Amino acid sequence: MLTQAHIDRVVAAALEEDAPWGDVTSEYLIPEDARATADLTAxxxxxxxGGEVFAAAFRLTDPTVEVRLLVDDGEFFERGAVLATVHGPARSVLTAERIGLNFAQRMSGTATLTALYVAEVAHTTARIVDTRKTTPGLRQFERHAVRNGGGHNHRFSLSDAVMAKDNHLAVLAEKHASVTAALTAALSRLPHTTHVEVEVDRLEQIEPVLAAGLGARGIGTIMLDNFSLEDLRAGVALIDGRVTVEASGGVSLETVRAIAETGVDVISVGALTHSARALDLGLDVRIRTDG
Structure with a gap:
């Protein structure tokens, strides 16, 4: 959940980075009594x-700046729509402008891309989820944007769930350890509330993973990584509803529908956060001097 405290912490750091000793352009060029009204336009x-994030950039710069959000997070808008209005001291509005825009553009870009993926898998059983391939320090913002686009979130961090990936299994193989035995031992020590997911890249790895156990103290999800469509269908049939099936790797807007139609439950898409294009939003500012 994206909290106000987290928004303020991240936005304050961005403002400090952008104007560590103030905005010298605005301070020396713009009259102190100048007022500005601005429209956030699509x-x-x-x-x-990112509406609350956008607003925080102005509020933290100057509490007297008023921001009115005209659309809600998760709402579709057309080109030309006014998404928010800003009014206050011109110097403050101009100082906060770029940081507010940066966050709104990036988050809206992620939400928009996510919505495209979600639309592609409509009327299938698959849900679109994100990954940990996020911008360092901005994970909560980007995960919020994915939800706004109709997607779902994967585990938030390494602390949230067990996810044994190819490199974990490679280490076990180097130690000549049985995957089944290693997973069984781990499951015996884990709390029953901890979800366990295992990544496989070959069909023959599925049964040894399932042999470690199912249910509340067993394997919860198997990720089929970079499988062909034929092997995805075979994997879904082999697992036969015993655990959640996730597909990952090689997912694009062009391929996601066919992947969904293999019967997988979840499709994880790193591109939602690492490759989303910032949406083109602009802040149209009008300045006047009082008196």
Whole structure:
């Protein structure tokens, strides 16, 4: 959940980075009594995300700046729509402008891309989820944007769940350890509330993973990584509903529908956060001097 405390912490750091000793351009060029009104305007269609983050950039710069959000996070908008209005001291509005825009553009871009993936898998049983391939320090913002686009979140961090990936299994193989035995031993020590997922890259790895155990103290999800469509269908049939089936690797807007139609439950898409294009939003500012 994206909290106000987290928003303020991240946005404050961004403002400090952008204006560590103040905005010298605005301070020396813009009259102190100048007031500004600005519209956050969509230059292309998309799904909005980051409204409270956008507002925080102005509020933390100057509490007297007023921001009115005109659309909700997760709401679709057309090109030309006014998404928010800003009013306050011109110097403050201009100082906060870029940080507010950066966050709104990036988050709306992620929400919009996610919505495209979600639309592609409509009327299948698959859900679109993100990954940990996020911008360092911005994971909560990007995960929020994925939800705004209709997607779902994977584990948030390494502390949330067990996820044995190919490199973990490679280490076990080097130690000549049985995957089944290693997983069984781990499951015996884990709390029953901890979800366990295992990544496999070959069909023959599935049964040894399932042999470690199922249910509350067993394997919960198997990820089929970089499987062909034929092998995905075979993997789904082999698992036969005993655990959740996740597909990963090689997922794009062009391939995601066919992947969903193999019967997998979850499709994880790193591109939602690591490759989303910032949406084209602009802040159209009008300045006047009082008196």
């Amino acid at each position: 230059r292309e269609s998309g799904v909005f995300s």
